[in-house]
Amino acid sequence: MKRIFAREEYCLGCRLCEIHCLVKHSKSKRIIKAFRREQDTAAPACRVEESGRVSFALQCRHCEDARCIEACITGAMHRDPTTGAVICDTERCVGCWSCIMVCPAGAVERGRSRQVASKCDLCMGEDTPVCVMHCPNEALVYEER
Amino acid sequence: MKNADIRYLILGNSTAAVGAIEAIRKIDADGAIVLIGREPRHVYSRPLISYLLAGEIDESRMDYRPRDFYARHQVDARLGVRALRVDPRLRTVRVTPVSADGSERNDATAEELRFETLLIATGGAPVVPPIEGRDASGVFTFATWDDADRLTAWIEKRNAQHAVVVGGGLIGIKAAEALRARGARVLIVEREDRVLPLGLDRHASSMAATALRDAGVDLECGTIIERIVVADGVVSGVTFHNGRESSCDLVVMAAGVAPDASIVHGTAIRVDHGVLVDARSETSVPGIYAAGDVAQGIDSLSGASRPIPIFPHAYRQGAVAGTNMAGGQATFNDAFAQNAVDVCGLSTISIGLATAEGGDFEVLTTEDQTARTYKRVVLRDGRIVGALFVGDIDRVGIFTGLIREKIDVTSFKHLLLSGRLGLITLPEGYRRRVVSGEAVAV
Numbered sequence: 350m351k352r353i354f355a356r357e358e359y360c361l362g363c364r365l366c367e368i369h370c371l372v373k374h375s376k377s378k379r380i381i382k383a384f385r386r387e388q389d390t391a392a393p394a395c396r397v398e399e400s401g402r403v404s405f406a407l408q409c410r411h412c413e414d415a416r417c418i419e420a421c422i423t424g425a426m427h428r429d430p431t432t433g434a435v436i437c438d439t440e441r442c443v444g445c446w447s448c449i450m451v452c453p454a455g456a457v458e459r460g461r462s463r464q465v466a467s468k469c470d471l472c473m474g475e476d477t478p479v480c481v482m483h484c485p486n487e488a489l490v491y492e493e494r
Numbered sequence: 495m496k497n498a499d500i501r502y503l504i505l506g507n508s509t510a511a512v513g514a515i516e517a518i519r520k521i522d523a524d525g526a527i528v529l530i531g532r533e534p535r536h537v538y539s540r541p542l543i544s545y546l547l548a549g550e551i552d553e554s555r556m557d558y559r560p561r562d563f564y565a566r567h568q569v570d571a572r573l574g575v576r577a578l579r580v581d582p583r584l585r586t587v588r589v590t591p592v593s594a595d596g597s598e599r600n601d602a603t604a605e606e607l608r609f610e611t612l613l614i615a616t617g618g619a620p621v622v623p624p625i626e627g628r629d630a631s632g633v634f635t636f637a638t639w640d641d642a643d644r645l646t647a648w649i650e651k652r653n654a655q656h657a658v659v660v661g662g663g664l665i666g667i668k669a670a671e672a673l674r675a676r677g678a679r680v681l682i683v684e685r686e687d688r689v690l691p692l693g694l695d696r697h698a699s700s701m702a703a704t705a706l707r708d709a710g711v712d713l714e715c716g717t718i719i720e721r722i723v724v725a726d727g728v729v730s731g732v733t734f735h736n737g738r739e740s741s742c743d744l745v746v747m748a749a750g751v752a753p754d755a756s757i758v759h760g761t762a763i764r765v766d767h768g769v770l771v772d773a774r775s776e777t778s779v780p781g782i783y784a785a786g787d788v789a790q791g792i793d794s795l796s797g798a799s800r801p802i803p804i805f806p807h808a809y810r811q812g813a814v815a816g817t818n819m820a821g822g823q824a825t826f827n828d829a830f831a832q833n834a835v836d837v838c839g840l841s842t843i844s845i846g847l848a849t850a851e852g853g854d855f856e857v858l859t860t861e862d863q864t865a866r867t868y869k870r871v872v873l874r875d876g877r878i879v880g881a882l883f884v885g886d887i888d889r890v891g892i893f894t895g896l897i898r899e900k901i902d903v904t905s906f907k908h909l910l911l912s913g914r915l916g917l918i919t920l921p922e923g924y925r926r927r928v929v930s931g932e933a934v935a936v
């Protein structure tokens with residue numbers, strides 16, 4: 350399956366990926382509104398990590414051997430049968446945080462508005478995830494490896 | 495022989511069984527799978543019984559897998575059927591239907607099933623301390639959906655409002671929370687001197703105790719209940735060790751779970767506390783596997799052989815069993831305790847040897863009293879072997895990964911609790927592996 354990969358050497362640390370992710374997963378889908386009024390509820394599922402001069406963006410790795418799926422006590426965390434993406438069904442999640450406990454990438458977060466897990470869904474339904482699409486320096490790529 | 499031997503016979507219908515079924519079907523698309531489940535229900539999530547009791551979720555959310563799970567995985571699921579006895583020599587299991595009230599039908603309905611490979615995934619059974627009065631009406635265990643239903647019925651019928659929960663571990667706390675959410679007054683009685691004594695150290699435990707008390711749950715630690723006071727066959731109170739008495743109209747026994755290996759006792763299958771398994775989830779008898787709360791394997795951090803009765807472990811051990819049963823190769827060499835327990839809104843996560851101290855252990859801690867957060871990391875020989883996070887549990891999985899993969903953290907030890915730990919600060923080789931999302935072989 351296609352996954353998002355970061356190319357550290359190209360990452361500028363501009364955080365546009367975080368911004369576009371937040372907007373995409375906001376209610377309004379509008380950048381200003383999302384930022385002004387939805388900061389408490391919408392959160393990016395993509396995070397830029399920085400250390401000295403190095404930076405890269407990190408999202409759920411959609412692991413083949415996904416510990417979060419095994420640890421999920423409700424069955425909410427599952428693999429989408431068609432895309433292979435690891436998806437949390439927030440209607441079934443009870444926010445026990447077992448997924449946060451086991452994710453080696455630290456890529457699952459507590460939802461801001463509801464007690465449910467929040468993570469990258471590869472922008473379900475889009476050809477290319479928005480973080481990749483809007484990366485100005487092609488530091489994020491979406492490909493099969 | 496009348497019937498062909500069953501290629502895969504699975505006893506139990508829960509987490510470990512599902513792990514096995516999903517793993518088998520990755521390798522073998524159509525070998526016959528027969529599943530025997532005592533409870534006459536579609537596979538449900540056991541931890542959710544407290545959410546159900548609390549009224550936070552309805553029955554439609556109990557399913558652990560979609561309703562077409564058995565059909566899609568071609569599983570012949572015989573639910574409401576109980577396994578009575580495993581005969582490893584003849585490679586048969588004796589099973590019998592269970593009637594609606596839970597009792598077995600007469601023996602004439604029992605039959606023997608012959609298997610090629612067997613998975614024992616019958617879970618654990620609640621430990622009920624031998625307290626006088628424990629058989630009275632109004633005394634419950636809290637391990638199954640039926641238990642939750644029985645409690646609900648009792649509360650509604652009796653208008654029960656005073657509950658005593660025996661045991662301040664995970665299950666006791668979950669029961670207490672749910673009863674509290676239903677408006678009952680709840681008292682937890684814990685024999686040890688603190689709640690969650692297995693996963694939390696003294697400090698974390700005192701934070702959990704505060705969270706419980708803030709939510710209106712009463713706590714008595716370091717004491718035991720001597721007797722359940724019974725009037726006309728119904729519970730009316732409890733008396734403590736020191737003679738004090740407290741009235742109540744229901745008691746929940748949550749003093750722990752123990753592997754339920756009764757169906758193999760006295761056979762060639764070796765049993766200690768649980769059914770002994772190796773890293774391949776195989777018992778002492780080839781072709782017979784065990785997984786989940788019924789099993790006992792090696793804790794990779796302490797080196798001890800012990801049951802680890804937690805959900806993620808049950809799934810993985812089941813999946814490893816399933817892979818091997820289907821002719822694949824899988825081992826489970828990184829088993830250790832991992833518990834995420836929300837205590838009345840206070841998140842706690844305890845991993846590995848989270849409470850260890852002294853000896854070879856080096857302990858790092860950090861605390862923020864206003865934010866009500868506390869973190870504790872335990873190291874041994876430059877590697878993390880335990881982590882305990884309270885209040886702020888964000889990204890704690892990074893620690894779990896470092897423990898699992900036994901990464902030497904000496905070079906970035908100062909960052910562990912700095913708030914600046916990220917994947918970017920981890921050794922490059924390890925980081926690349928995590929970021930690639932590569933399968934770490936099951």
Ligand SMILES: Cc1cc2nc3c(=O)[nH]c(=O)nc-3n(C[C@H](O)[C@H](O)[C@H](O)COP(=O)(O)OP(=O)(O)OC[C@H]3O[C@@H](n4cnc5c(N)ncnc54)[C@H](O)[C@@H]3O)c2cc1C
Nearest residue numbers: 506507508509510532533541577616617786787803804805
């Ligand atoms: C209230 C509660 C909350 C919990 N919360 C958590 C949590 O937050 N995190 C966590 O990690 N763990 C939690 N646990 C523990 C977790 O539920 C178990 O570790 C897990 O369910 C073990 O799965 P299992 O498949 O081994 O067995 P079980 O879930 O115990 O299932 C055993 C299965 O075997 C069947 N069975 C038993 N005997 C027979 C027989 N003789 N014949 C046929 N079938 C039989 C049963 O009907 C059942 O289907 C919780 C447990 C409880 C009770």
